[in-house]
Amino acid sequence: MPIRAVIADDEPPARDELAFLLSRFPDVEVVAQAASAREAVAAIRQHAPDVAFLDIEMPGGSGLDVVAEVLAEGPPVPPQFVFATAFDHYAIRAFEANAVDYLLKPVEADRLARSLARVRGSLAAPKGPPPGREAVGQEVLRLLEAMSPGRGLTRVAVEQGGRIALLRPEEVVFLGTEERRVVAHTARGALPCHGPVTLETLEERLGPHSFFRANRGALVNLARVREFSPWFNGKYACTMDDAQGTEITVSRGRVAAFKERLGL
Numbered sequence: 001m002p003i004r005a006v007i008a009d010d011e012p013p014a015r016d017e018l019a020f021l022l023s024r025f026p027d028v029e030v031v032a033q034a035a036s037a038r039e040a041v042a043a044i045r046q047h048a049p050d051v052a053f054l055d056i057e058m059p060g061g062s063g064l065d066v067v068a069e070v071l072a073e074g075p076p077v078p079p080q081f082v083f084a085t086a087f088d089h090y091a092i093r094a095f096e097a098n099a100v101d102y103l104l105k106p107v108e109a110d111r112l113a114r115s116l117a118r119v120r121g122s123l124a125a126p127k128g129p130p131p132g133r134e135a136v137g138q139e140v141l142r143l144l145e146a147m148s149p150g151r152g153l154t155r156v157a158v159e160q161g162g163r164i165a166l167l168r169p170e171e172v173v174f175l176g177t178e179e180r181r182v183v184a185h186t187a188r189g190a191l192p193c194h195g196p197v198t199l200e201t202l203e204e205r206l207g208p209h210s211f212f213r214a215n216r217g218a219l220v221n222l223a224r225v226r227e228f229s230p231w232f233n234g235k236y237a238c239t240m241d242d243a244q245g246t247e248i249t250v251s252r253g254r255v256a257a258f259k260e261r262l263g264l
Helices: 012-023 037-047 063-072 109-124 133-147 199-209 252-261
Strands: 003-008 028-034 051-055 080-085 099-104 156-160 163-167 172-178 181-186 189-192 211-215 218-221 225-230 236-240 247-250
Touching (some): 012 109, 051 063, 080 109, 099 109, 199 211
Parallel strands (some): 003 051, 051 080, 080 099
Antiparallel strands (some): 172 218, 181 189, 225 236, 236 247
């Protein structure tokens, strides 16, 4: 059986070059090409390839975003993922779980041959249970955080339907604590955060994404504050734009910083 491959890259010359190099291998069949993250996800869902060659930076999301979405709602057995990038600092953080390799651009034929050898070895290995989506999802999260927190690639890992979902910061209305666990409140409801995270660690990670520590037990997304008003004892009450219109207290010692962050 041929190795069925999907190529995703927003640059047509790069896609054509990789497709040409792959055509030299008689056991490889390119079943689809994609020019964006959205197209890549659709192609993987439609064709269920054995391997997906993903550019790191594409319109509408990164190659890592593609992996995250495929793992959330993709084929029962995810493909092998091989990342193509022109940046060494991405390459050294290549997947240790499920993603078998990376390629530096411009792709060299010998390096591609070694990558395909690893794919063949993985596909020929004794079949056990499909790779755990939870483990791979956590590896995606670590890579997203390592890449560049200031570029909007940070994610919040939550438990949803037995899987690990990776939320974009703008999807989170606020984070709070319930029964010693951190819970992310979104437009779809409340979802427990995955892993031993704390509000302190999330505050550090999400600070560049308009999140503000309103009080000891709440981290709010300032972009999702619907309105606010003075309360008592110098405190403020802000109403979030979730379905419940949740009211969160801004402690007295945080009011000045709250107004400053809002530009007031």
